[in-house]
Amino acid sequence: xxxxxxxxxxxxxxxxxxxxxxxxxxxxxxxxxxxxxxxxxxxxxxxxxxxxxxxxxxxxxxxxxxxxxxxxxxxxxxxxxxxxxxxxxxxxxxxxxxxxxxxxxxxxxxxxxxxxxxxxxxxxxxxxxxxxxxxxxxxxxxxxxxxxxxxxxxxxxxxxxxxxxxxxxxxxxxxxxxxxxxxxxxxxxxxxxxxxxxxxxxxxxxxxxxxxxxxxxxxxxxxxxxxxxxxxxxxxxxxxxxxxxxxxxxxxxxxxxxxxxxxxxxxxxxxxxxxxxxxxxxxxxxxxxxxxxxxxxxxxxxxxx
Amino acid sequence: xxxxxxxxxxxxxxxxxxxxxxxxxxxxxxxxxxxxxxxxxxxxxxxxxxxxxxxxxxxxxxxxxxxxxxxxxxxxxxxxxxxxxxxxxxxxxxxxxxxxxxxxxxxxxxxxxxxxxxxxxxxxxxxxxxxxxxxxxxxxxxxxxxxxxxxxxxxxxxxxxxxxxxxxxxxxxxxxxxxxxxxxxxxxxxxxxxxxxxxxxxxxxxxxxxxxxxxxxxxxxxxxxxxxxxxxxxxxxxxxxxxxxxxxxxxxxxxxxxxxxxxxxxxxxxxxxxxxxxxxxxxxxxxxxxxxxxxxxx
Numbered sequence: 001x002x003x004x005x006x007x008x009x010x011x012x013x014x015x016x017x018x019x020x021x022x023x024x025x026x027x028x029x030x031x032x033x034x035x036x037x038x039x040x041x042x043x044x045x046x047x048x049x050x051x052x053x054x055x056x057x058x059x060x061x062x063x064x065x066x067x068x069x070x071x072x073x074x075x076x077x078x079x080x081x082x083x084x085x086x087x088x089x090x091x092x093x094x095x096x097x098x099x100x101x102x103x104x105x106x107x108x109x110x111x112x113x114x115x116x117x118x119x120x121x122x123x124x125x126x127x128x129x130x131x132x133x134x135x136x137x138x139x140x141x142x143x144x145x146x147x148x149x150x151x152x153x154x155x156x157x158x159x160x161x162x163x164x165x166x167x168x169x170x171x172x173x174x175x176x177x178x179x180x181x182x183x184x185x186x187x188x189x190x191x192x193x194x195x196x197x198x199x200x201x202x203x204x205x206x207x208x209x210x211x212x213x214x215x216x217x218x219x220x221x222x223x224x225x226x227x228x229x230x231x232x233x234x235x236x237x238x239x240x241x242x243x244x245x246x247x248x249x250x251x252x253x254x255x256x257x258x259x260x261x262x263x264x265x266x267x268x269x270x271x272x273x274x275x276x277x278x279x280x281x282x283x284x285x286x287x288x289x290x291x292x293x294x295x296x297x298x299x300x301x302x303x304x305x
Numbered sequence: 306x307x308x309x310x311x312x313x314x315x316x317x318x319x320x321x322x323x324x325x326x327x328x329x330x331x332x333x334x335x336x337x338x339x340x341x342x343x344x345x346x347x348x349x350x351x352x353x354x355x356x357x358x359x360x361x362x363x364x365x366x367x368x369x370x371x372x373x374x375x376x377x378x379x380x381x382x383x384x385x386x387x388x389x390x391x392x393x394x395x396x397x398x399x400x401x402x403x404x405x406x407x408x409x410x411x412x413x414x415x416x417x418x419x420x421x422x423x424x425x426x427x428x429x430x431x432x433x434x435x436x437x438x439x440x441x442x443x444x445x446x447x448x449x450x451x452x453x454x455x456x457x458x459x460x461x462x463x464x465x466x467x468x469x470x471x472x473x474x475x476x477x478x479x480x481x482x483x484x485x486x487x488x489x490x491x492x493x494x495x496x497x498x499x500x501x502x503x504x505x506x507x508x509x510x511x512x513x514x515x516x517x518x519x520x521x522x523x524x525x526x527x528x529x530x531x532x533x534x535x536x537x538x539x540x541x542x543x544x545x546x547x548x549x550x551x552x553x554x555x556x557x558x559x560x561x562x563x564x565x566x567x568x569x570x571x572x573x574x575x576x577x578x579x580x581x582x583x584x585x586x587x588x589x590x591x592x593x594x595x596x597x598x599x600x601x602x603x
Contacts (some may be wrong), residue, residue, distance in 0.1 A: 017425055024421035027414035031474025036440045039451035045428040053454065092358055100342060106340040107327065116590055118348035120353060123593075125534040125585045127552045128575035131559045132356045143355055150372040176349065181597060188598035190367055238446050240536050244556055254372065259446045266450050269461055277554060278451050283447040290442050 004140040008053060019230055042284070047276035049131040054270070066277035076278065078253055085167050086238060086257065090231045094224065096175070097182030105182070106179045115187070119180035126177070130244035133173045134160065136277070137245070156233060160246055163254035170241060170255065178234075183229050186215045189223035190216070229293045311554030343597040360384070360572035367568050383573040393574060395547065403465055403550065404532050409414030412525050416517060419483035420509045424495050434484075437477050445537060453541055467542035468550070472532070479524045483598065486520035487513065523592045530582045551578050 010018065033111035047067070050060040070076050100118065104111050117131045121129060137159035159169040197215050207215070239259040240251065249256035249264070254266075260276065266275025307324065327335075359367060360383055361376035387393055421427070422434055456467040498508040514521075536552040543549055549557070555574045562571050584594060 014426065017505065018427040021421040021425040021427035021430075024425070024505070024509070025418045025433055027473075028418045028475035029433060030479065031471060032437055032440055032477075033454060034372075034455075035471045035474070036448060039448040039455065040443065042451040042454070043447060051581060053457075091564060100345065103338045103342045106335055106338055108335050108342065110339075110343070114342055114346045115349050116587070119590070119594065120350055120583065120586070123582055124353065125552060125575075125582065126557075127534070127536045127556050127578050128579045129352075131555065131571060131575050132352055134559070134563075135359070135572070136355070141370055141568075143352070144355060146370060146372045149370075172588070176352070177348070184594055184597050185600075201462075208447060237446055239446070243540075244559065247406055247560065267453070272450055272454070272565065279447045279450060282444065284441065286444055286447075305491070 003153075020105060028227060030218055032242045039059065041284075042195065043279055046273055047280045049273040050271075053272045060273070062273070066274050067281075069274070070277055070281065075131050075253060075256075076261060079256045079258050082167065082255065083236060083238065083257045086237045087168055087176060087232065089171040089178075090228065092171070093175045093179050093182055093231070094227055096179055097227070098186045098217075098220065098224075100179075101183050101190055102212075103187035108109050115184070118183050121177050122180040124177075126160045126240050127244060129177060130173070130241050133169075133176075136243045137169050161251055163251050166246060166250050166255045167287075170245070174238070175247075178231070185223050186220060189220045222297075225293070225297060225301050232289050236285060236289075269273055307561055314325060325535055352397075357573050360569050360576050362568065363567065368566060380569065383569045385575070386570060387574045388578060389398055390556055392546070392549070393551075393558075393577075396549055398549040399465060399548055399554075400533060400550045403468045403472075404529060406469050407532060408529060411475050411528070412479075412521060414473065415479040416483055416514060417520055418475055419480045419487060419510060419517075419599040420513050422480065423484045423487035424492060424508075424513065425505070439481065440477050441481075449537070449541055453526055462542055462544040463548070465543070465548055465550075468532075468535075468538060476528055482524055483517055483520055486517055490516050517590075523589070525594050526589055527584055527593065527596065530585065533582050554602075 017042060046057065048061055048063055049057055050062050050066075051057045063286070064161045096117045104115060137145075139145060139156075139158045139161065142159070144159070148154065148156035153269045159165045193216065197219075198211060201211050201215060237259050240256050242257055243263075246255035262275050262278040262282070265271045265278065309590075355374070358374055359375055361381065362373075362377050363376075363378065363380055366373055366377065403433065422430065452467070452471075456462050459466075461467050462469070493506060494512055494516075500513055503511070534552060535550070536556065539550045539553045540556075555571075555578050558574050559571050562568075
C-alpha cells in the first residue's frame with residue numbers, strides 16, 4: 001500500500017493511478033448517490049410530510065404525525081403480524097434443508113440430479129410460480145383439493161379465501177420456493193467439515209445423534225446464521241406472492257404483508273408521506289437485523305479454526 | 306473459505322461420511338436415504354410438472370374436479386394462442402430491451418470498478434467499497450417511492466428507462482464477487498503491465514478482463530435471471546401497457562384469464578416465461594450452484 005505511507009506526498013505515478021482508479025469506480029459510485037443515497041434522504045423527508053406527489057412537499061410537513069398514526073393503525077399491525085407469521089416457514093425450511101443436505105452428502109446415486117430438482121423452484125420466476133400455486137390452491141379445481149377429495153372423499157379447505165388457511169398456503173408455498181437454496185448452502189457447509197472430526201468422535205464411541213449435535217450442527221452455525229439473517233431480511237419484503245395470490249390482500253386483509261400495505265398506501269392511495277414512513281420503519285427493522293448479524297456472529301457462530 | 310476449496314467440495318470428491326469401506330448396514334441406510342430424497346425431489350418438482358401438464362389440457366378436463374394428470378386429448382393450441390398475443394410478444398421484447406444494454410454496459414462498469422478495487426491503490430478505497438456494499442442491505446421497498454418520484458419528474462415512466470438507466474451504473478453484488486475473484490489472480494501481472502508502460506485501462510481490458518471471463522459470465526447470467534424475473538420495479542415504474550415487461554404481462558394474464566377459467570392459457574404463458582431462466586440454469590447449473598454456495602460460506 002503506497003497510499004498509506006505518503007498520504008500527503010503521493011508520487012506522480014501514485015497520483016496518476018489514484019485518478020484513474022477514481023474514474024474506474026465513478027459509475028457505481030454515481031449510481032449509488034443517485035439511486036440509493038439520495039432516495040433514502042428523500043424518503044426520510046417525505047415520511048415527515050403529507051405529500052401526495054401533487055400538493056407541495058414543503059408546505060405539508062407534519063413532523064412525526066405519520067409515525068404516530070402508523071403506531072395506532074390496526075391495518076399496519078395486522079400486516080406486520082402476518083409478515084411475521086409467514087416467517088414460521090424459515091425454521092421449517094432450515095430443518096428440512098439441513099436434513100436433506102445431510103442425505104445428499106452421503107454416497108447415494110444421482111446426487112447432482114436430485115440437487116438440481118430441489119433447486120429448480122429457486123430459479124423459477126416468482127410471478128410464474130405464484131400463479132402456479134394460486135392454481136394449486138384453487139378451491140374447486142386445484143391440484144391440492146382434488147387430491148384431498150381423491151384421498152379422503154371430503155372437500156378440502158378454501159385455501160386462499162380463508163383467513164387462517166391463506167397463511168398456511170403462503171407458508172407452504174414460500175418454504176417450497178426457498179428450500180433449494182438452504183439445501184445448497186447447508187451442503188456446501190457440510191462438505192467443509194473435516195472428516196477427521198467424525199473419525200475422532202467414532203473412536204470415542206459417539207453415536208449418530210451425538211455426532212450431529214456435537215460436530216455437525218455447531219460447525220454449520222455460520223451457514224444457519226447466514227440463512228436466518230437473509231431469510232429474515234427477505235421475509236420482511238414479501239410482496240409479489242401476496243399480490244398474485246390474494247391481489248386485494250385476502251379476506252379481511254388477512255394475507256397482506258407490510259410491503260403490500262406500503263405499496264397500496266403509496267401507489268394506490270397516493271399517500272406518499274405515509275408510505276415513506278412505513279418504508280423508513282422497514283429500513284430500521286432491517287438495519288437492526290443486520291446489526292445483530294454483525295455482533296451476533298462472533299457470539300454464536302462457531303468456526304472450524 | 307477459499308474458492309478452490311468450495312469447488313472441490315461441490316464437485317463431490319469429498320464424501321466425508323462414507324468415503325471408506327461401505328458396510329452392508331451403510332449400504333442399506335443409503336438405499337433408504339436415496340428413496341426418501343428421490344420421493345421428496347419428485348414432490349418438489351411436481352407442481353412445475355403439473356403446470357406443464359395443465360397447459361396441454363382442455364378446459365373440460367381442467368374443470369372436471371377429478372384428479373387427472375395426463376392431458377387427454379393433448380392440446381398444444383394454447384401455446385400458439387399465447388404466442389399470437391401481441392401483448393405477450395411485446396412483453397418478451399421489452400424484457401430483452403432492458404437486458405441487453407444493462408448487461409453490456411453494467412457488466413463493463415461493474416468489472417472495471419471491481420478491477421480498481423482489487424488491483425489499484427487509491428485513497429478512500431475501503432470507504433467507497435463499504436458505501437457500495439451497504440446498498441445490498443437496503444431493501445428495494447425503502448427506495449421505491451423516492452425512485453418513483455425521481456423517474457416521474459425525469460419523465461421516464463412512459464419508457465423503459467427506469468429499468469435500464471440504474472443498471473448501467475453497475476451491480477454491487479457483481480462488483481463484490483468479481484473483486485473476490487480478482488484477488489485470486491496474482492498482482493504481479495499488474496506490476497509487469499506497469500513496467501511495460503501499459504495504461505491502466507489497457508491493463509484491465511487486455512489482461513484482467515480476459516482472466517475474469519468465467520466469473521463475469523456467471524455473474525452476468527445471474528443478473529440476466531434477476532432482470533428476467535423482476536416484477537416489483539416494472540409494476541411500479543412502467544406507466545403504459547406498451548412498456549410492460551414479461552412478468553407484468555403474465556401477471557395481468559393471470560387476473561384476466563382466471564375469470565374465464567382459462568387456466569391452460571395462463572399456465573402456457575407462465576411456462577414460456579420460465580423457459581429461458583430454467584434453460585440457462587440446466588446448462589450452467591454447476592457454476593450457478595457453486596456461486597450460491599460460496600455466498601454462504603465466504
